[in-house]
Amino acid sequence: MANEKKFVQSITSRSEDFAQWYTDVVKEAKLCDYSGVKGCLNYLPNGYAIWENIQKNLDARFKETGVENVYLPVIIPESLLQKESKHVEGFAPEVAWVTHGGGEKLEERFCIRPTSETLFCDLWQKIVKSYRDLPLVWNQWNSVLRWEKTTRPFLRSREFLWQEGHTIHATAEEAEERTKLMFKVYHDFVTEELAIPLICGKKTESEKFAGAEDTYTIEAMMHDGKALQSGTSHFFGNGFPDTFDIKYLDKNNNLHSVYETSWGLSTRIIGAIIMVHGDDSGLVLPPRIAPTQTMIIPIAQHKEGVLDKANDLVARLKKINIRVKVDDSEKTPGFKFSEQEMLGIPTRIEIGPKDIENNQLVIVRRDTREKITISIDDLEKELPTILDTIQKDMYDRAKKFLDEHIYEANTLEEMKEIAKDNIGFIKASWCGSEECEDIIKYETGGCGSRCMPLDEQDKTKEKCVCCGKKAKHYVVWGKSY
């Protein structure tokens, strides 16, 4: 049968070829697909449903902090993109240009937005007059386009989905607070909902966002030891707003600069979910974000009462807000099991005639494959607990993996040795110069600076591992996606 074939095919093992394993999972779990538009993705239902749950949860967290959603245009006039010099340097090489519209050559080119700082500033310049208009704490859920040369599903594609938050404030302090607040929102969301442990901190000068004063980042470790930048929050100071001439009058009619932030999290995070939690049977989704939390698989479903019982369980679980489905297709139970595993559905429920006779059912955990037999009467009590346990265990396993793959080094030689023999991150002190940063990256075969953890700056050793001069920062180094 055509459908069955797809899941009977085994995927490449994770240890054998991690990159191929990743591609196989994305394809076999039908998360996304390369489109006829080179470098762009079709987000298929299984992949988009994960993004919808991410949106729903993160958006609620945003709104709790006072964020309002807006939507600004998909195209940006060239003159607007060029207003801020560092910004245009960062983005101009990788944008797509619209030159014709409505059958005519345009007087001015437009780029498809690679990010929207310039549009927000242009709007704010028009509408901000007084201290009463501040702060503005806005966000949009949209797509952006960057003309990348090489692409990989979710990790790097020409178009990707994300949210971009943009805010302006009356004081630098307030803007810095907002930058850190959104950094914390990302941290809490990713650890609590996606069960992904993080290394968090500031980016070095060379890794900052084009035009920002400070960039805060959350970094996750994939199963191959590489880092994935999973969300960033930027403090712009008043540089950007001043360039756009956004000023406000205070209570005493004095004119002031405003202070800006922006922050974003994208569909890259789906790549992190796959590469942190997945295994050789496919995807493993954290229960809190899984579009389907449990799949009921009836055994001997042709026998009287089995499908009725399965549907009864669906109704009971929906009542307690469990996202549940029943697979009553004609495939064999064994086939359904591997399909549910490939899709990463956190639990399956097996129920057949004998189970019904004994008033019991079997819950199988996707993460550990543990089989748990419970009384049918206890379903509403047991399943939520099992889902909570899976969520916690997934985090704990990933945290253990992260902790076990972080090393410390005192010299560049040590770093090189560690990087040669191990996967993971290396912590080491650094003088702050871009030259040393480049040397370290080159000598270690690609370990760039991931971030400078805020709470670990007191661990800075006296000397930079590279040049031996006075160290300024304690840095986490690692290869990255």
Added chain:
Amino acid sequence: MANEKKFVQSITSRSEDFAQWYTDVVKEAKLCDYSGVKGCLNYLPNGYAIWENIQKNLDARFKETGVENVYLPVIIPESLLQKESKHVEGFAPEVAWVTHGGGEKLEERFCIRPTSETLFCDLWQKIVKSYRDLPLVWNQWNSVLRWEKTTRPFLRSREFLWQEGHTIHATAEEAEERTKLMFKVYHDFVTEELAIPLICGKKTESEKFAGAEDTYTIEAMMHDGKALQSGTSHFFGNGFPDTFDIKYLDKNNNLHSVYETSWGLSTRIIGAIIMVHGDDSGLVLPPRIAPTQTMIIPIAQHKEGVLDKANDLVARLKKINIRVKVDDSEKTPGFKFSEQEMLGIPTRIEIGPKDIENNQLVIVRRDTREKITISIDDLEKELPTILDTIQKDMYDRAKKFLDEHIYEANTLEEMKEIAKDNIGFIKASWCGSEECEDIIKYETGGCGSRCMPLDEQDKTKEKCVCCGKKAKHYVVWGKSY
């Protein structure tokens, strides 16, 4: 004070200059704003929050019928757009072309999607093989771009937000059923949630979507008597899919065509909400879709206990899922009243020291301005009932207006007379020829065919009002946005 000014300014009266009234409401209620990108809108928080509620509600209705969400690219290669000849004829003149990307001239141009039929077909051609793969019932929430010459907020802009559903089926019957089902979903959503009564039916040949066999439309009457096409559902037959060579094998290994539908509803509908329900004080939002359903306005808020009481009411109302805010700013109550009216918030609650003493509060309806004094203890019981009543009354008033502005005509002369003296729609029989359709539109000063109501075809009179030949359809005619 800067903020106050904006709302003390009165807006143009609706009867004096409807178009200016509309523009004033959009501006003063801060729904959207023309952006620095000509013809494109900035959707501001007040406007976007309405769209978010529309999305949330409509998306849930879609999913109840089995729709899955996906996301396909923002750009379409020229060769793909050109595959279906009627489709490209319809859209090519109004698209924007991307000619450069990543610093280089592209080998093939891309247009920013004006709609995504071609992308969906291209994807389906790759993934549909067997009857087991069908049906595919997909939708995406996105923006599209059409290079319009003249634009008006929400009604016509170069970029607009919408959802576009695309489905394929094994049989024509199933696809037709889906077309009608989504037409019904739109009807139910717009009447039940937006309190907008509708005229529904099929489009005539000349008004159909480019490439469709049948287009079903829901049409609303604005307060100036003009029609606004508020949602459309298209049946494509197998024309489009055959062009893209999408075929499936049935159980007996025979190859078949698939049958396609698409359906969309856009931010135009926000224009309908404004123009059906608004009045000379501004916007009037139906409670079910209003981002804020009640605004609590404390009277003499500096007095002890007033703000505490207001916040207590907020907490109580949030518990029963009422979307509530308190306006504790320094503005005067009178100013807050007109602001709440301009924003169209369905109810306000006034509470001051005397009310608290008497254990009462005042609820004021936005639609009728009726003041209802209730015991504070009864708030949870009374407010939801009042909101339901407002929702129903708004629909009933709009329905009465619609019914009172529909006329019947037996001859072209009658139509011309009616169109000269009245605003609204005219029902009249028609032979089915495009020539008569054009003549009627010209002679009546712009009354085009809006639709052919499905349930009124038996009312078709013997003769076409225009040529006198045998009539085939009973048509609703009207001027439109």
